Amino acid sequence: MSDTARAIRRVYLACEFLPADPTVRGLVSIGLTDDAGRDYYAVNNDMDFTAVLDVPWMVDDVWPWLPRCTADGYPYLLDRVHPDVKLIKEIRDEVAMYFACGPPETHLYAACGGQHIHRLHSLWDNHWEVMPSAVPRWFHELWSLAVQAGNPPLPERPRREHHALTHARYYRTLHERLLTLTACPRCGGDGFRPARGFHRTPAGRQWAAPPRIGCVDESPATRRVPEDHGYPPYRPDTGSDRSTRLPTRQMHSVVCDVCAYVYDEDGDGILVFVDPEEAVRDVLRHHWMCLTDGRAICPRDDEEHRAVYDELMPPEPGAGGDERIPPDEEIDERIPPDEEIDERIPPDEER
Incomplete structure (x- = not known):
């Protein structure tokens, strides 16, 4: 392993959180461990307890691993006097101190870690100018390293133990296993492409990405260069040599x-x-x-x-069930005026 690889501190991150709450109240716990075995674990005393207890899988898999008050028969009360239960301000200061104590260059690792690093940065409201420079700004995804290694058999993951520090330690074991398959035998490294200057702010620039330095091939073999096939040089298409478009109809x-x-x-x-x-x-x-x-x-x-x-055919006459006789065909059964019978007695016949 090269001197550069030895000077890099590897830190592994895991968090338990409420997926629907991206604020610090959605952070349940945070676990950190590094390649030297230095651990940090804290439970957020400011978490949204009601929301956590409303999620069944968190009640079954996450809550049992937190410090709880069980002496009085209240398993759903957090033990607020436990040393691992801390205010969010304490967690923020202690996490900053954890990253500050160590080599100046730190690599952060996680598995499916997008949410995890977001919870880490949320301790400073995701404000990089406020966040200490020792806190990593990005992380290495361990599952991508597993894919690069051909998806080999991996160490068994702890089942039903949703504990942030336990997961962080598992990520360290996972990375050590992947290093045996993907690390460069000459320069060591972390299994990814060798790089320098990660998570350090260059002078005069704010959070600029440092240049990457790859392995140098020092073998005496002759380098193979592309052959010249006599192709004409590339010329950008300016539109002058395009064929005329035919009119459309x-x-x-x-x-x-x-x-x-x-x-x-x-x-x-x-x-x-x-x-x-x-x-x-x-x-x-x-x-x-x-x-x-x-x-x-x-x-x-x-x-x-x-x-x-x-x-589409018009309805047949009488098909609608209306059998009434049209007005022009109605029969007036009344007696015509000229045929009316006047049954009154004529005046000359009156007595």
Whole structure:
């Protein structure tokens, strides 16, 4: 292993948190460990206890590993006097001190660690100018290193033990296993491409990424350079040598709205028309039906088409159940005025 690799401190991070709460109240616990075995663990006394206890899997897998008050029969009360339970301000100061004590160059590692490093940075409200320079700004993803190694068999992960420090220690074991498969035998390193200056602020620049330095091939073998095949040099396309675009025109085709048959009565392929009026005239010659709402129906005689034709036919007289006689056919059974019988006694017959 090179002197550069020995001067790098490897820190492994794991957090327990509420996925729906990205603030510090969503942080349950944080665990840190490094390659020298220095550990840090803290439980957030300012967490949202109600939200944590509303998540069933956190009650079953996370809460049992936290310091709890069980003497009085209250397993869902956090032991606030336990030394691991701390205020968020204490956690922030102690985490900053943890990263400050050690070599000036620190590499941070985690597995699926996007949320984990976010919880770490949330101790300073994700404000990099306020966050101490010793705290890493980014991390190495261990699962990507496992993929680069060909997804080899990995150490067994602790089951149902959602403890931040236990997970951080597992990440260290996982990385040590992957180093045996991916680390450069000459320069050591962390299994990824060798680099220098990680997480250090260059003078005069704010959080600029340092240059990467790879392994140098010092073998006496002759280097292979690309052969010159006589290809012309690349010239950017300025648009001057582009072929002229031909004018385009919108064409129309006819499709049956019942069976999706494309109008092709001549059998020479899909017929297209310059305008819709020409299309209507042509399909009407072949007994198509063109409706006022724009639909077209082919003359195919099957059950589906007949059902559509029946819907378009006007209702038969009396089909609606109204058997009333039209007004012009009503029979007036009243006696006409000239046929009315006056049963009154005439005046000359009165006595």
